[in-house]
Amino acid sequence: MNRGLEAYRREPGPDGGERKPVEGTPLCDVRRPTATDDHPGNRPEVGSDDDLAIVVRGLTNQFGEQVVHKNLDLNVRRGEILGVVGGSGTGKSVLMRSILGLNHPQAGTIRVFGSNALSADENERHRIELNSGVLFQDGALFSSLTVAENVAVPLKEHHKQIGDDLREHLVRLKIRLAGLPDAAGDKLPSQLSGGMRKRAGLARALALDPDLLFLDEPTAGLDPIGAAAFDQLLLTLQQALGFTVFLITHDLDTLYAICNRIAVLADQRVLINAPIRQVEQFEHPWVQEYFHGPRGRAAQRAAGEDA
Numbered sequence: 001m002n003r004g005l006e007a008y009r010r011e012p013g014p015d016g017g018e019r020k021p022v023e024g025t026p027l028c029d030v031r032r033p034t035a036t037d038d039h040p041g042n043r044p045e046v047g048s049d050d051d052l053a054i055v056v057r058g059l060t061n062q063f064g065e066q067v068v069h070k071n072l073d074l075n076v077r078r079g080e081i082l083g084v085v086g087g088s089g090t091g092k093s094v095l096m097r098s099i100l101g102l103n104h105p106q107a108g109t110i111r112v113f114g115s116n117a118l119s120a121d122e123n124e125r126h127r128i129e130l131n132s133g134v135l136f137q138d139g140a141l142f143s144s145l146t147v148a149e150n151v152a153v154p155l156k157e158h159h160k161q162i163g164d165d166l167r168e169h170l171v172r173l174k175i176r177l178a179g180l181p182d183a184a185g186d187k188l189p190s191q192l193s194g195g196m197r198k199r200a201g202l203a204r205a206l207a208l209d210p211d212l213l214f215l216d217e218p219t220a221g222l223d224p225i226g227a228a229a230f231d232q233l234l235l236t237l238q239q240a241l242g243f244t245v246f247l248i249t250h251d252l253d254t255l256y257a258i259c260n261r262i263a264v265l266a267d268q269r270v271l272i273n274a275p276i277r278q279v280e281q282f283e284h285p286w287v288q289e290y291f292h293g294p295r296g297r298a299a300q301r302a303a304g305e306d307a
C-alpha cells in the first residue's frame, strides 16, 4: 500500500483557497515573464519520447456507470513541466491518482521511470513513491501538525535512519526552498495564508528530493501576484533541480509562463499533448473556447503576444 501518499490523503487540509497575497520570502522576481524575458508560451519542448518519465497506455477508469477515462494514452517526458488541463470533472485528479497508485483503473498500464505503477508488488510501487512528491488539490496538510512536522512526515516514513538533527536541518532547507521564512515552520496550517499553505505543501512535496513532482491546482485560490510568485518559484526550482513536473491547472497564465507542453483532457482521453502554440490551434470546441475565449486571449497578451 502507498502508505505515505495515503497518509497525506487522509486528512484534508484547511486550505479554503481564499485570495490572499503570498507571504514569506520570494526566491525570485514575481513578475510574469514577458516577451523580453525568455519568452513564455514558447518554452521549448524538452526531453524526447525516447526518455519518458511516465507512460500511460489504454487507461480506463470507471465509477459505476460513469466512464471517466477510456483508452487514455499519455507520455510525460523526463525533465519537462507538463501542464494538464481540461474541464472540471474530466478526470485530471483521477489520472494523477492513478499514476500514483491511489486509484485502481479498470484497464491499462502505467509505468513511472520504468516501474509498473499498478503492480501488485509493493516494492515496485514503493520505488515510485520514493521518487515522487505530491501536492494534492486540497492541500492535505495535517492540520494538527506544524508546517515543520508536516514536512518531516515523508522523511520519517521513508528515511527512518536519519537522526533528529539532520532531519530538522533538511526540513528547514525544504521550507526555505519553498520560499517560506523559518518562522513558518512552527505554525499550524490554519495560521498560514492560502499562499503560504501552498508553499508548505510544496515544501513537503520536495521533502524526499523527488525526480517527479505532482501538483494539482497549486495556484487555485491565489491572487494573481501570489500565483505568479508560485509559478516562478516552481520554474526556478525545476531548472535548478531538474525534476519532472505533472502540473494540473486551470490557470492559463501558468500554462504560458512555465509549461513546456500541455496535455488536454476531454472526451475521456488526452486530446493533444504538445507545446502550447500547437494546442491553441487544435480544433476542438473546449480547446477553442478555453484558449481563445476572453481569459485565454488575456493570458496570451500577458505572455507577450496578441491573440
Ligand SMILES: Nc1ncnc2c1ncn2[C@@H]1O[C@H](COP(=O)(O)OP(=O)(O)OP(=O)(O)O)[C@@H](O)[C@H]1O
Pocket (backbone or CB within 6 Å): 063, 068, 086, 087, 088, 089, 090, 091, 092, 093, 094, 095, 137
Ligand atoms: N472515488 C470516486 N468515486 C466515484 N467517483 C469519482 C471518484 N473519484 C472521482 N470521481 C468522479 O470522477 C470524475 C472526475 O473527477 P476528477 O476529480 O478527476 O475531476 P477533475 O478533472 O480533477 O476536476 P476539477 O477540475 O474540478 O478538479 C468526477 O465526476 C468525479 O465525481
Ligand SMILES: [Mg+2]
Pocket (backbone or CB within 6 Å): 092, 093, 094, 137, 216
Ligand atoms: Mg481535480
